[in-house]
Amino acid sequence: MSRSQEVNEQKLEELQGKVLGDVAGSLGLLMAYLGDRLDLYSALAELGEATSEQLSENTGLDERYVREWLSANAAAGYVEYSAERRAFSMTPEQAVLFSAEGHPACMQGFFQAVVSNYLDEPKVHEVFRSGEGLPWSEHNTCLFCSTERFFRPMYAANLVESWIPALDGVRKKLERGAKVADVGCGHGSSTVLLAEAFPNSTFHGFDFHAPSIEHARDRARNAGVAGNTIFEVVGASDYPGGGYDLVAIFDALHDMGDPVGACAHIRRTLKDDGTFMLVEPAAGDSLEENLHPLGQIYYSFSTMICTPASRAQPVGLALGAQAGEKRLTEVLREGGFTRVRRATETPTNMVLEARP
Numbered sequence: 001m002s003r004s005q006e007v008n009e010q011k012l013e014e015l016q017g018k019v020l021g022d023v024a025g026s027l028g029l030l031m032a033y034l035g036d037r038l039d040l041y042s043a044l045a046e047l048g049e050a051t052s053e054q055l056s057e058n059t060g061l062d063e064r065y066v067r068e069w070l071s072a073n074a075a076a077g078y079v080e081y082s083a084e085r086r087a088f089s090m091t092p093e094q095a096v097l098f099s100a101e102g103h104p105a106c107m108q109g110f111f112q113a114v115v116s117n118y119l120d121e122p123k124v125h126e127v128f129r130s131g132e133g134l135p136w137s138e139h140n141t142c143l144f145c146s147t148e149r150f151f152r153p154m155y156a157a158n159l160v161e162s163w164i165p166a167l168d169g170v171r172k173k174l175e176r177g178a179k180v181a182d183v184g185c186g187h188g189s190s191t192v193l194l195a196e197a198f199p200n201s202t203f204h205g206f207d208f209h210a211p212s213i214e215h216a217r218d219r220a221r222n223a224g225v226a227g228n229t230i231f232e233v234v235g236a237s238d239y240p241g242g243g244y245d246l247v248a249i250f251d252a253l254h255d256m257g258d259p260v261g262a263c264a265h266i267r268r269t270l271k272d273d274g275t276f277m278l279v280e281p282a283a284g285d286s287l288e289e290n291l292h293p294l295g296q297i298y299y300s301f302s303t304m305i306c307t308p309a310s311r312a313q314p315v316g317l318a319l320g321a322q323a324g325e326k327r328l329t330e331v332l333r334e335g336g337f338t339r340v341r342r343a344t345e346t347p348t349n350m351v352l353e354a355r356p
């Protein structure tokens with residue numbers, strides 16, 4: 001180690017403190033995931049307050065394990081502990097975040113996504129060495145469920161209420177009856193929400209991952225929108241039909257191998273007065289603008305999922321999940337769109353409107 005690389009003890013301590021917090025956090029979300037799978041949070045929220053014995057009895061789970069799990073949660077600040085009564089409880093905020101399935105603030109889908117990344121680490125390890133890709137289909141199924149679980153509440157809160165109205169003239173077309181494609185639709189959360197809100201329109205969900213399309217069909221049947229949704233297993237550059245009024249891609253363009261080819265196909269299949277709605281992760285245009293916790297989260301998911309998924313496909317452009325508006329606009333223009341603007345945004349996503 002050269003003189004200039006000497007360790008500054010104070011900086012080392014600060015870094016240790018920060019990383020110790022990260023270690024605690026990584027274990028905290030593992031505890032949260034375990035609690036979700038074992039229905040411990042919902043049981044505790046239901047009981048109001050419980051000792052480990054009462055929670056064990058209520059859930060039919062082993063008391064000693066339940067006590068250790070509760071202790072870890074109390075230390076993390078995920079549940080409250082009363083030393084006087086030896087009892088645990090949850091504040092309304094803790095109950096929402098850990099157990100209110102479908103609520104936009106519930107983070108269990110997020111935790112599940114992180115756990116799925118840990119499960120797939122050996123596969124990603126391999127592609128770092130080989131330089132090859134890792135197809136979406138080769139991830140464990142936990143990833144597909146967590147994607148749906150994590151994204152759906154966000155779409156439910158924003159898509160119909162604010163994203164569609166932010167697009168020029170689109171809401172009216174959907175109300176009257178329009179032809180829409182949702183490309184890379186996954187489990188079809190966005191497709192089904194739109195089909196529920198706009199019964200006069202027809203929604204085509206396309207994804208090349210067959211098990212996801214099966215799920216999407218189930219979701220549509222369960223939501224009572226099988227009549228105005230059609231799901232098909234097909235790639236973004238090959239989906240059938242034309243004359244679409246609206247084509248949308250939700251958090252999937254950067255996963256594609258050939259995003260320019262996909263945009264060009266969208267341009268070809270869109271009416272001349274049609275709209276392409278592109279939803280992508282929020283990001284600045286340079287790495288230095290993305291050096292914060294949200295950037296860390298996106299770059300990490302992108303290392304584990306998005307970049308290898310793109311690399312696994314022809315062209316393998318590997319845009320990454322933090323491509324930023326400038327780079328995305330270039331891709332849209334190369335694909336044949338001339339007018340691109342940021343229609344709206346949330347803290348985690350940007351919504352771009354592209355017109356021919």
Ligand SMILES: C[S@@+](CC[C@H](N)C(=O)[O-])C[C@H]1O[C@@H](n2cnc3c(N)ncnc32)[C@H](O)[C@@H]1O
Pocket residue numbers: 136147148151183184185186187188189190206207208209212234235236237249250251252255256257309313
């Ligand atoms: C992160 S998921 C998003 C799924 C969905 N849009 C959502 O928001 O829940 C990315 C999706 O893109 C799909 N995908 C990736 N590349 C594709 C391609 N070239 N053609 C079609 N689908 C693709 C994957 O199968 C996956 O379902």
